[in-house]
Amino acid sequence: MKDITLNGLTMNRRGFLATAAAAVAALSAPATLYGCDSRMQEAAEVIGHASPAPEGAEWKTLACLHGCGQRCMNQCLVKDGIVLRQKTDDTHEDSIEFPQQRGCLRGRSLYEYEMGAERIKYPMKRISWTPDDPHGELRGVEGYERISWDEALDLVAEQLKRTYTQYGPRSVFVPTSLSGGRMCYGAFLNALGGYLTVSDSVSYGTYTANTDMLGIAWGGECKMNDRLDMIENADVVVLYAQNPGWGANGNPSWNFRMAKEHGAKFITVGPAHNVSAAMLDAQWIPVLPGSDTAFLVGVAGEMVKLDETEGGIIDWDFVHKYCIGFDEKSMPKDAKTKENYLGYLKGEYDGQVKDAAWASALCGTPAELITDFARSMGKANNCVLSHGYAGARCNGAEDLPQAYMAIACLGGHFGKPGNCCGNLYVDRQGPGGVQIISCGSDGMDDFESPAKPLFDEKKVEGLIPDDFVNALTIWDAVGDGKYMSTGDCWDGVYNEPVERECDIHIVWTARDGGGRCTPNQTKMAEAIKKPDFVYAQNYVVSPTTMYADIILPAVAKIEMNDLPGGDADHDREMILVYSKVGEAAYEAKSDQWICEQLLERLGYDPKDVFPYSEDQRFFNKLASTTISDGEGNAKPLVTITKADIEAFGVEGEPQKGVIGFDEIRKKGVYQVERKFGDEYQHIAYKDFIDDPKGSPLDSASGKFEFYCQAKADQFNTCAMAGETYKPYPTVHEQPVEEGYPLLMFNSHHARASCSDFGNTATLRETFEIPVTINAADAAGLGVNTGDPVLVSSPYGQILRRAMVSQLVIPGAIDVPNGTWKRLGDDGIDRGGCPNTLYGGEARGMGVSGYNNVHVKVEKWTGDAPEPDGDTQIIIEAADADKE
Amino acid sequence: MTRRGFYFDSERCVGCKTCMVACKKKNNLPTGAFFRRVTSYEVGEFPVATMYHWSRTCNHCANPACVRACPTAAMYRDEEDGTVQHNDDTCIGCGSCAIACPYDVPILLKETGMAAKCNGCIDTRPEDGVPTCVAACGMRALDFGTFEELSERHPEASNQLACMPDAGITDPTVFIDARECAFDPNYRELVL
Structure with a gap:
């Protein structure tokens, strides 16, 4: 344990504090002591024992809304606002068909994380920062002083007003992609006239590059068979570049384990034999990072070879009926060349046959394992080709989605029981298949704000359409005023990249920020010194907070009534309904309150931006949540009476659903009780397989495209470093850095x-x-x-x-x-x-x-x-x- | 003699340590203290190497070394529950139990000046049905019950992995299912 004292920092009553480059405080108290809020202190009175639930204590479902993509049930026992202990889902008996939604070690630490030492407790200002003399060089080094909410809000409003009116919206920068948009500040900054932000593929890597052009889903999402189909029918399951046991804890790895215990063989592909692979006793196919496309092209080449020598590997009917561009028999109408994938594999265009030996030299995989993998992918096996995104988060991985899809197409592993290919059990994919329960909307999406920009468009430059800062240039934009501008990959917009200039005066971070997972963190620490104003709004310290000039304390996630995001953000079989554990601790305020206060100071009517109260938004979301009958017919999930509406103090109409308003809030979850072979058992792409003309895919041809002209055209237009791409998947070897082996x-x-x-x-x-x-x-x-x-x-x-x-x-x-x-x-x-x-x-x-x-x-x-x-x-x- | 203890399925475990954290939180343990621990081991050579985990806490032994070593009988077998329990009122904090236990289970808490260890959730089990770690495990790799119940539910289980101390010392009430690699004496401990 050591005590670090920094410039301008003093001890507080808890002992140590810090900020900054050396922003470290030694732990001064047991992790179970919760700072200065008396509720937190009382919670941790007895070391070594837990008390059974006392009279009047109540179990509440806590919001655990974090980046793992999994949504599990975490409950806490609360009495008089004091949390006594936590537990996970025990709302029903556990079974494969009707599993409990058990949380992970992070969920178990939720209360400590949200209410403990990391909590931002009151508004703060960096000591030497003033609007006219920001002393940016001390960001990340200097300490803070406590200020009142009024002082803080006045200062922030003044910065916004000055910056928007003098420099325009392009000088207000949100330095990270998808940053906390759901927490209102997108609506807030848009009302002022918008802001400059980032296009960053973050978790999804090259799966953001419009994979729907290929015939698979955008982002590879939500096109897998149901978990019960996998458990019942898969012979072989591939874990490609993923580790669900740690990445998305909860039921994903449990479902895989059930498939294993029902007889499936597992294969894992990636640079490490991880904990999930070990638990599944998976055969490990080691591949060097970033060389997956070479591996998969080699596998395709081996499948062709094995089909010729041993037979029974390639499903030719599938390849010709449901795909285009594998060979000359199935070329697409829009093809600009006569080349095809088979010709490339056979070396007809570059003199190089793509086989195991060729791939092995590029991807480090022993050649016999490449052949082994190719044999396993043959048409005789029922194969689930699951993938995470780790392989796609590599330079040069643009053709990985197509190369992986190609393996599934060659073996005919789409649209049948026990056969599917796509992203599974990571990042919001739940247990495969389409939503049974669909989370509703808070109403904000349909609201068009009449608010007028804060700046005069005749005097300062407005936003440029489709202008987003490429992730590798986030800190060049802040520090050097230069960046590569692209469209927003999350909107599927790919334009020819152009170099642009900017003059950033405000860096705006709310519940997130560019100190988190953006590239170039050494440069970040320098560049962040330049702007006039760095803003942070959060409930806990984030890796960006210690660079801010003003820090405002927001409510914790567990202090809000909420539902997990939109459809993509929760399991298809169940929805959690979170209850606030108590009123906001310390001086924390809601994000909406903060935005409304700033709007008032800037001369707006907050109702023009936030037409609904927070309770109304929660009510809207819950009321518009639906449950499907398995045939695509949706009806409201929740029964709401006139009395419920009055008691909750909102506006709305009574409706009939399958569970009461109070009941679902008290229980904290609604889960569909599944059965093997029930109406919800889902086979992805079955419509297309049954009727390829009537239910075409999203690609130009309506089929899976080994040869995708649209892909080649987009990639060749937008390549950042002048790379060239073929319509079929090819290997793009990456430059070597001398001295970095x-x-x-x-x-x-x-x-x-x-x-x-x-x-x-x-x-x-x-x-x-x-x-x-x-x-x-x-x-x-x-x-x-x-x-x-x-x-x-x-x-x-x-x-x-x-x-x-x-x-x-x-x-x-x-x-x-x-x-x-x-x-x-x-x-x-x-x-x-x-x-x-x-x-x-x-x-x-x-x-x-x-x-x-x-x-x-x-x-x-x-x-x-x-x-x-x-x-x-x-x-x-x-x-x-x-x- | 009633015996109660834990079952652990090493085949299902992903080494995520949710059991450790759930236990720590339930017991309000200070920094550095855990009643349950998970350690991980590697066997084999690239590219056919693999790993396994061992999640362990008190084995509620039939012949507990901690009870034998305790000078004040603060550590004792609860004959009705079939678990090994600790009486805070008579503990003198001498640490004999911690030294004696071959599984390194009892720890000395400087905050209380006393020994402490897993009590099999004797306090919350009546309410929760099972110990906190068992209910917490996302891989359903833990179970708790009497010796007879666990023998029946897990007939292939062992009380001896390669990385464990000799079960002959204390006759632990522990049942473990594991892959073959967990019995390989050439193991290396991993730091995760």
Whole structure:
């Protein structure tokens, strides 16, 4: 334990505090003591025992809305606003067909995370910041002073007014993609006239590059068979580049386990044999990070070869009836060349036959394992080709979605029981299949604000249509005023990239921000010093908060009544209804309240932007939530009476559903009780297979496209570094960085959900998160398990302890996601954020290629890093006791 | 003699440590203290290497070393429940139990000056039905019951993985199903 005192920081009554580059406070109290709110203190009175539920205590369902994509049930026992303990789903007996929604270790730490030491308690201002003299050079270094809500809101409103009127909306920058849009501030900033923001493929990598052109779903989403079909009918299940056991805890890995116990064989493909693969006793096909397209092209080549020599591998009927462009018999009408995928595999255009030996040299996979995999993918097996997005979060992975789809097409693994191909059990994919329960809308989507911009369009420049800052240039935009402009990949807009200039005066971060998972974190720490004003609105410290000039305390997620997002954000079989655990702690206020206060100060009527109260928005969402009968007919889920509407103090119409308004709120969940073979058992693409003409796919031909002219045209128009693409999948070898021999990938670790929970004391002491390298590479470096190592790229350096293992492919290093940047004066990041190492020029479709970054590793001979769990970033004001 | 204890399915475990955290939170344990722990082990060589996990807490042994070592009988077998329990009122914090237990189960809490360990959720079991860790496990890899119930439900289970101390010392009430690799004596502990 050590005490770090920084410039301008003083001790508060809890002991230590900090901000900044060295923003570390040693843990000064047991993780179970909850700061200054008396409710939090009382909760942790007795060490070593729990009390049974006392009279009057009530179990409530807590919102756990974080980046893992899974939605599980976490309940807490509350009495008089004091949380006594937590539990998971026990609302019914557990079975395969009707499973409990059990939460993970992060869910178990929810109360500590949201109400503990990390909480932002009151409005704060960075000590030397003033509107006229921002002292940006002290961002990330300096401490804070406590200010009143009125002072804070006046200062923020003044900054917004000055910036919008003098410099226009392009000078207000939201430095991260998809950042907290659901938390109102998108509507707020849009009312003022908009803002400049980012196009970043984040989790989805090259699956954002309009994969619907190929015939599969956009983003590869929501086109898998139902979990019960997989459990019952799959012979072979491929876990491609994914680790559901840690990435999306909850039922995903349990469903896979059930398939295993029903006899499916598992195969895992990726740079590591991870915990999920081990649990499923999966055959490991090791592939070097970023070389998946080469691997899959090699597999296709082997399938062709095996079909010729052994027979029975390729489903030719499927290939010709449901696909185009595999061979000359099935060329599309819009083809601009006579080339096809088979010709490429046979080397007809480049003289190179694509087989196991060829692929092995590129992807590091032993050739016999490539052949093995090709044989497993043959038409005789019922194959579930599941994938995560890790392989697509690589530079040069533009053709990975098409190459993976091609394997499924060759084996005919679409549209039949036990056969499917797509994203499963990660990022919002629930248990496969279409929604049975669909979450409703809060009404904001349909509302058009009459608010007029804060600036005069004749005097300052407005927004440029489809102008988004490519993720690799986020910090160039802030620091250098230059960026690569593209369309927004999340809207499917790909334009020819152009270099643009900007003059950013405000960096706006609310519940998130660019310190989180964006590339170029070393540059971030410099660039963030430049703007006039950096704003943060959050309920806990995030990796961006310590750079802000004004920090406003928002309510915790567990202090809100809510439902999990839209359809894509919850399991198809159930919906959770979250109840607020109590009133907002400390001085926290709701996001809507903060926005309304700012709107008033800027001369707006808040009703022009937020027509509904928060209770009304929650009510709207719940009332418009529907349940399907399995034939696509939806009806309201919740029965609402006139008395319910009056009691809740909102406007609405009574309706008939399947569960009462009070009942679902009290129970906190509604789940459909499934049965094998029931009406909800879903086979993806069955409509298309039954009637390819009547139910065509979204591609130009209406079929799966081995040859996709639209893809080639888009890619060749938008390539960031002048790459050229064929209509069929081909390999794009990436430039080598001299002197950086290892390829870094960042796995999703159980300790955090992206960066959320990455600062939570209990989780930090539960897992150490070392970097993992293969024993052969470690031997060459003289590194043993536990040794500190310096990992470097041309863009930054991190210091972590190493774990030496046989479970990572030689030539690769796993630097797990979820660790926060902590830059020292020497420029070394002792927090170990992988994005400190990732930078450089955008390539291909401009995706964030976090998973194939060239690095080098050296044994560290300096002072040993302190144990990871000993540090926690806490932001409190120097004058914290001021009331 | 009634015996109650835990079952652990190493085949299903993903080493996520949800059991550890759920237990820690239920018991309000301070920083550094856990009653349940999960450790992970690797066997084999690339590319056919694999790993397994061992989630363990008190084995509620029939012949508990902690009870034998305790000078004040603060550590005792609860004959009715069939578990090993700790009496805070008579504990003198000498740490003999922690030293004696081959499984490193009892810990000394500096906050209380006393020994502490898993009580099999004897306090919340009547209300919850099962211990907190069992209800928490997303992989349904934990179970709790009497010796007879666990023998019947898990007939293939062992009380001895390669990484565990000799079961002969304390006759642990523990049942473990595991893949073959968990019996391989050439294991290496992983840091995750």
